[in-house]
Amino acid sequence: MTKTYINRAPQDTGGTWLTYVSLGVVLLFSAFPVYWMFVISTSTDEAVAQIPPSVLPGGEFWTNANEVFTLNEVFFAASLINSVIVSSVITLATLFFCSLAGFAFAKLRFRGRNALLVVVVLTLTVPSQLGIVALYIVMGKLGWNGTLLAVIAPGLVSAFGVFYMRQFIAHAVPDELVESARIDGALNMRVYWNIVLPAIRPALAVLGLLTFVMAWNDFQWPLIQLNGTDFPTSMVALSDLASGNYVIYRRVLAGAFIATVPLIVLLLIGGRQIVRGIMEGAVKS
Amino acid sequence: MSLTELRPASHRPAPPPKKVRTRSWLYRFDNKTIPYVFISPFFILFGIFGVFPLIFNGVVAVRNWRLDDPTLTGWAGLGNFERLLSDEDFWNALGNTFGIFILSTVPQLLIALIIANLLNRKLRGTTFWRIGILLPYLTPVVASTLVFAIFFARDNGMANWFLSLVGFGQETPLDWRAQKWSAWIAIATMVNWKWIGYNALLYLSAMQAIPKDVYEAAAVDGAGAWRQLWRITVPMIQPVVVFTVILSTIGGLQLFNEPMMFDENPQSASGGSAHQFQTIAQLIYKVGWKDLDLGYAAAMSWALFLIILLVAGLNTLLTRRIGGDR
Structure with missing residues (x-):
């Protein structure tokens, strides 16, 4: 066994105990901050400053959570609802608009298709965050500043989504299926709804999960829009919770943990899809 | 018809x-x-x-555009850009952004490569490991940075405790936020923590696309596992390495969440008592929405845009060059 690994591809080489120990350490480092967030959110004030650090959860979670939810100026409960609304609307819209456009780019013939697809790919590289100042002025002209609409609108479509959907539909939906449905008199919308959508469920799951995570974690733009309002998103509420002269960490981390739980649940349910989405994205780009 | x-x-x-x-x-x-x-x-x-x-x-x-005084409008010409050149805060923020960027990108991509190489074997529980290392990627930066802020606390912080364990204990505990270098390291640690797993998956996916006979051919030269990684695997996945370098350039130079939440008072957007770790994205936010000077903030955004283009281009060339020599 000692030297056989040399002439083989790594994929064919079994992991040694060292591989597993190393991966275990990596996993420990990955999980510890999140786990410790949970520990502190269940503890009293003393636990935060304890040396060596406390690593076992206490029994104060409900007390801490209750304090977070009843703080007047933070609007934490409302912020969670807002985050759900913002992330869900963005996710559903992205899935619908991107799969619709992806279908057109993959299966329909129209003038300028290839040129327009190139435009989509080019916009992939646009760091739109750099336009936030002007975006704020645009939102002002629309009268949306300080509303959830302003947070939602820029996230409704994504160039990555269109491109990802186009690639997937091109492979997953046979041309013959689309054509025979058209011959039978089905309109494009019906083809999209009855043939394309059912065939691309795995891609919808991947794009949906990635989009939801991104929308939930977004901070800068929601902060600009909703800071100081009565209806922040949970990330903005968290920054509010952590500001001020006297910060109570068990309370802050209880809030942080509550705002992280939905994503942990998503990782447990859809981890496989998220991994696949990231790995497929790499191959394509 | x-x-x-x-x-x-x-x-x-x-x-x-x-x-x-x-x-x-x-x-x-x-x-x-x-x-x-x-x-x-x-x-x-x-x-x-x-x-x-x-x-x-x-x-x-190129206009005067203030949120607090709408009457003050009109063309500013290159006034905002001229102001930028002599603005100490801007140059300070630029230095901080680059400092944190280098401290985070280089270790991040190297460690990701090594982890990807570990994952690129016949393993038990493949999916488990892959999902596990993605936990930091999903965790909201705002939430995780609050945890790291406690790790890097001056008094009774875990980082200082760890330093004393390995023999670097100080008389007076290290105040991580106080100096540039220590604040940069703290923030870079957070960035690395978040992105290593994600980049490892990108590398892994490229590694698995390498044809196996490439390795079989190289076995003749008697390449060991470590040399196999650097001689065969890394050059073969070079396009993805370039891609991740560009990605982390775009992301790293716009760093906002970590320095924001690492501050003792996040809402101030000041990046420490003397702006030790204020990044450009943070400065843009402060100038635009705390000082209410949108015209100047827009000029800064454009400057940052040009800098990103420049650095991304340079990094691409550099990565290509390094990979091409092998």
């Missing part, structure tokens, strides 16, 4: 002619216009909220 003309490849019989005639306008519309209708939401929404602001930003940058 009949549908068979448009779809000559079909082997199915055409639908009854009567139906076609009565609804032909609908089918023509469906063929000619509907594709554009399908792609229009993307182009309209992305145009309004993505492309237009980026261009309009250039107009705002």
Whole structure:
């Protein structure tokens, strides 16, 4: 066994105990901050400053959570609802608009298709965050500043989504299926709804999960829009919770943990899809 | 007109002619216009909220545009850009951004490579490991940074405790936020923590696309596992390495969340008592929405845009060069 690994591809080489120990350490480092967030959110004030650090959860979670939810100026409960609304609307819209456009780019013939697809790919590289100042002025002209609409609108479509959907539909939906449905008199919308959508469920799951995570974690733009309002998103509420002269960490981390739980649940349910989405994205780009 | 003309490849019989005639306008519309209708939401929404602001930003940058005093308008010419050149805060923020960027990108990508190489074996529980290392990627930066802020606390912080364990204990505990170098390291640690797993998966996916016979051929030279990684694997996945370098350049130079939340008072956006770790993205936010000077903030955004283009281009060349020499 000692030297056989040399002439083989790594994929064919079994992991040694060292591989597993190393991966275990990596996993420990990955999980510890999140786990410790949970520990502190269940503890009293003393636990935060304890040396060596406390690593076992206490029994104060409900007390801490209750304090977070009843703080007047933070609007934490409302912020969670807002985050759900913002992330869900963005996710559903992205899935619908991107799969619709992806279908057109993959299966329909129209003038300028290839040129327009190139435009989509080019916009992939646009760091739109750099336009936030002007975006704020645009939102002002629309009268949306300080509303959830302003947070939602820029996230409704994504160039990555269109491109990802186009690639997937091109492979997953046979041309013959689309054509025979058209011959039978089905309109494009019906083809999209009855043939394309059912065939691309795995891609919808991947794009949906990635989009939801991104929308939930977004901070800068929601902060600009909703800071100081009565209806922040949970990330903005968290920054509010952590500001001020006297910060109570068990309370802050209880809030942080509550705002992280939905994503942990998503990782447990859809981890496989998220991994696949990231790995497929790499191959394509 | 009949549908068979448009779809000559079909082997199915055409639908009854009567139906076609009565609804032909609908089918023509469906063929000619509907594709554009399908792609229009993307182009309209992305145009309004993505492309237009980026261009309009250039107009705002050469005007006076204040939120607190709407009467103060008009062309500023290159005034905002001139101000930028002599603005100490800007140069300080630029230095901080680059410092944190280098401290985070280089270790991040190297460690990701090594982890990807570990994952690129015949393992038990493949999916478990892959999902596990993605936990930091999913965790909201705002939440995780709050945890790291306690790790890097001066008094009774875990980082200082760890330093004392390995023999670097100080008389007076290290105040991580106080100095540039220590604050940069703390923030870079957070960035590394978040992105290593994600990049490892990108590398892993590219590694698995390498044909196995490449390795078999190289075995003749007696390449060991470590040399195999650097001599064969890394050059073979070079396009993805370039891609991750560009990604982390774009992301790293716009770093906002970590320095924001690492501050003792996040809402101040000051990046420490003496701006030790204020990044450009943070400064743009402060100038725009705390000082209410949108014109100047827009000029800064444009400057950052140019810097990103420049650095991304340089890094691409550099990565290509390093990979190409092997």
